[in-house]
Structure formats: C-alpha cells, structure tokens
Amino acid sequence: GQQVMQIPQYQHVQEGEDFTTYCNSSTTLSNIQWYKQRPGGHPVFLIQLVKSGEVKKQKRLTFQFGEAKKNSSLHITATQTTDVGTYFCAGPGGGGSEKLVFGKGTKLTVNP
C-alpha cells in the first residue's frame, strides 16, 4: 500500500531558528494534509494542499506541494516554544483505498 515517508524523524532547534520537515511519496498524491500533535495531545489538522506546486502560508508556517505531487514540505520561520510537537503529513492510501496514511512524523523540540 501507499507509504508516506517523512524526514527528519527528530529535529532540535534553538528558539528563533528555522525548521523544515519533508514528506515524500513513491506515487502521485491527489492531496496532502498536515497535522500537528502537541506532547500528550491529539493530532490537529493544519492544512490541506491539492494543487501541483501549491504554496500556502499560515503566519510563520509555509506549506508546499511539489510539482509532481509526490512530495511536500512544512517550513517554520523563527521557531517559538509554542511550535513544539510532532508534525505529520498524510496522504491517500492509494490502490483504490480511500483511507488516509500518515507519515511517522517529525518531532520538533525548541530550546528557549
């Protein structure tokens, strides 16, 4: 079945530094979603990208969907301690399956 690979698995930054996580699929995705999970919390939807080459911004967060719709990235500018958590990308399962398949996530820690 469809797998969504996410790197890096962990990222530790100093507050104020930038952060980027990458998501890759072996097949073309119809869309990709991003979720954030705070420590001890549950995944919370951030955004969905649908169009090839799409770029969306939410304050300090920038989301990109690759031209081939096989990869995506999330970039955070000038991280803050409130950005701490695990960021997941998720895409359709493929092969006729409608289910959403989540990447393993990137755990971000921010040193104040």
Next chain:
Amino acid sequence: DAGVIQSPRHEVTEMGQEVTLRCKPISGHDYLFWYRQTMMRGLELLIYFNNNVPIDDSGMPEDRFSAKMPNASFSTLKIQPSEPRDSAVYFCASSSRGPSTDTQYFGPGTRLTVL
C-alpha cells in the same frame, strides 16, 4: 461543538481482560475512524466507518479486535482478550466527507496500558 469525545481517557488492565473504548463523533459527521498510535509503528488506521457501516478494517490487527457503530453518535472498539502489546494510545476521529479528502477531527485519545 464539543468535538470528538472518547472515554475512558486512561485505562489500565491486566492481560486477558476485555477492554472497551468508546467514541462519540462530531454531530453530522458521516465518517468515523479508529487509530492506534505507538512509538514503533506511529499512527495506524485500524478501521473506519461511513454512515455506521464498516468500510475498511484491513488495519485491525487480529480477531481479538472488534469495532462497532450501532448508531451515528456512538462507536466502540473492543479488545478481547487484551495483551501487553496492545498498549498504545487509541484515537477516534471523525470527518464530514471522504476519509482522505477532508479534515479529520481527532478525539483526545485513550491511553491503554495492559499489564
């Protein structure tokens, strides 16, 4: 809206016991999902329902796991008998449209520990 409601929030049980996890989806949402999250395997979809009907249960680990959705506002995930390797956080989520095209709203989760 109260969001997705799960109970209990924490469950500690002994190996061999039956465990029942409960979920109330957001009113009006046609899709309900059960996920399991562990450090090793990440977030895995166990089963999902559309209009109370199970659509894809390929993620259910084995016959010890079963899920039901008797009506639009309630679902259960049962493990019988439970084993230590079932220890994980179980999330219920719901969405109003297709599972891979619409936002999924997650509940707070049930942290299960099987001793």
